[in-house]
Amino acid sequence: MVAIRGAVLERIGAPRPYARSRPLAVSGLDLAPPGPGELLVRVEAAGVCHSDLSVVDGNRVRPVPMLLGHEAAGIVEAVGAGPAIGGIAVGQRVVLTFLPRCGQCPACATGGLTPCEPGSAANGAGTLLGGDIRLRRAGQPVHHHLGVSGFATHAVVSATSAVPVPDDVPPSVAALLGCAVLTGGGAVINVARPAAGQTVVVVGLGGVGMAAVLTVLAHDGVDVIAIDQLPEKLAAASGLGVQRTYTPQQALDAGVRAPMVIEAVGHPAALQTAIELTAPGGRTITVGLPPPDARISVSPLGLVAEGRSLIGSYLGSTVPARDIPRFVALWRAGKLPVQQLVSSTIALDDINEAMDRLADGGAVRQVITFD
Ligand SMILES: NC(=O)c1ccc[n+]([C@@H]2O[C@H](COP(=O)([O-])OP(=O)(O)OC[C@H]3O[C@@H](n4cnc5c(N)ncnc54)[C@H](O)[C@@H]3O)[C@@H](O)[C@H]2O)c1
Numbered sequence: 001m002v003a004i005r006g007a008v009l010e011r012i013g014a015p016r017p018y019a020r021s022r023p024l025a026v027s028g029l030d031l032a033p034p035g036p037g038e039l040l041v042r043v044e045a046a047g048v049c050h051s052d053l054s055v056v057d058g059n060r061v062r063p064v065p066m067l068l069g070h071e072a073a074g075i076v077e078a079v080g081a082g083p084a085i086g087g088i089a090v091g092q093r094v095v096l097t098f099l100p101r102c103g104q105c106p107a108c109a110t111g112g113l114t115p116c117e118p119g120s121a122a123n124g125a126g127t128l129l130g131g132d133i134r135l136r137r138a139g140q141p142v143h144h145h146l147g148v149s150g151f152a153t154h155a156v157v158s159a160t161s162a163v164p165v166p167d168d169v170p171p172s173v174a175a176l177l178g179c180a181v182l183t184g185g186g187a188v189i190n191v192a193r194p195a196a197g198q199t200v201v202v203v204g205l206g207g208v209g210m211a212a213v214l215t216v217l218a219h220d221g222v223d224v225i226a227i228d229q230l231p232e233k234l235a236a237a238s239g240l241g242v243q244r245t246y247t248p249q250q251a252l253d254a255g256v257r258a259p260m261v262i263e264a265v266g267h268p269a270a271l272q273t274a275i276e277l278t279a280p281g282g283r284t285i286t287v288g289l290p291p292p293d294a295r296i297s298v299s300p301l302g303l304v305a306e307g308r309s310l311i312g313s314y315l316g317s318t319v320p321a322r323d324i325p326r327f328v329a330l331w332r333a334g335k336l337p338v339q340q341l342v343s344s345t346i347a348l349d350d351i352n353e354a355m356d357r358l359a360d361g362g363a364v365r366q367v368i369t370f371d
């Protein structure tokens with residue numbers, strides 16, 4: 001058993017401001033040793049993503065109590081019994097990713113296009129891939145979040161949730177590779193796949209959308225148009241080097257149309273905007289995660305007569321072990337400045353305030369660091 005500190009979600013749907021209702025309690029927990037095929041990781045950095053907020057506000061209902069956080073990186077401190085998976089050894093820095101892959105199911109044979117079936121089932125149940133719960137508080141089980149539970153000093157994860165990165169990748173960059181970059185960047189390199197002379201529109205400029213923007217900017221000769229309803233997000237995109245930024249209404253009024261439009265908001269109105277901005281022959285790629293009962297209105301004729309398509313992408317349709325090295329190479333070449341996505345560095349104890357800032361739209365990525 002390792003004594004750890006972590007941020008546990010006690011109840012879903014607490015009222016705002018979270019700074020007052022404090023749905024996340026930072027407390028001591030017991031972490032059981034890693035089982036076969038698992039790793040004990042000392043967490044160095046963890047990003048705060050909207051998918052964490054969606055558990056807090058009830059848009060994505062998960063079992064509680066749950067130790068949140070799914071975008072994290074750290075150092076391997078112990079490897080469970082049995083054959084080493086992916087050659088991961090004690091002392092390595094690993095990026096943690098939020099969808100463990102069994103490697104055996106039909107979905108795992110699709111090159112990243114389809115989420116792993118047992119991995120998704122374990123995530124829904126709040127367990128590790130093997131079905132176990134390694135977290136306890138006062139003797140009672142606490143669920144894992146997406147196989148990571150990174151808002152903590154330490155985590156036990158399936159080795160299939162971890163990808164080693166070289167030591168020169170800083171912890172906060174490594175953490176953001178695990179969700180924002182895999183999701184937003186993966187939607188660009190695996191689904192949009194733009195060619196020189198083309199334009200990609202990104203709707204929604206949080207960590208995921210901004211990572212998509214940065215990834216488009218890493219492509220020579222490809223233009224990007226950045227869209228958000230908040231002027232400060234448009235200013236932040238300009239700061240990254242984006243030439244054309246619009247609010248949704250401005251973009252519609254200006255007649256913006258592009259062959260690839262990525263929606264990274266998680267609200268049906270934003271997907272509606274993304275569909276309207278997609279040119280004939282183009283593809284609308286949706287990565288936002290709205291509540292399960294959200295619906296949009298689509299003209300089937302518009303899709304058929306204009307030869308357009310609508311594609312969903314989970315985890316950027318990536319195979320993390322294949323794609324994280326591609327993003328590391330771009331980062332090392334200076335073409336993907338992931339560190340620019342970090343809008344602030346915070347302490348674990350500030351997690352409720354961080355959820356307020358994220359809900360208000362003021363943050364790109366807030367990163368928790370651990371000493
Ligand atoms: N598909 C996946 O695998 C995956 C992975 C991670 C996150 N997500 C989801 O992606 C979405 C984005 O995550 P994030 O952490 O970047 O969120 P975020 O809250 O940081 O950013 C969302 C942005 O959208 C903007 N926005 C809100 N409504 C808008 C509208 N109608 N039109 C245009 N912009 C609007 C906000 O101002 C904000 O800047 C969330 O739904 C999250 O759950 C999906």
Ligand SMILES: [Zn+2]
Pocket residue numbers: 049050051052070071179180
């Ligand atoms: Zn995320």
Ligand SMILES: [Zn+2]
Pocket residue numbers: 101102103104105106107108115116117118119
């Ligand atoms: Zn699988």
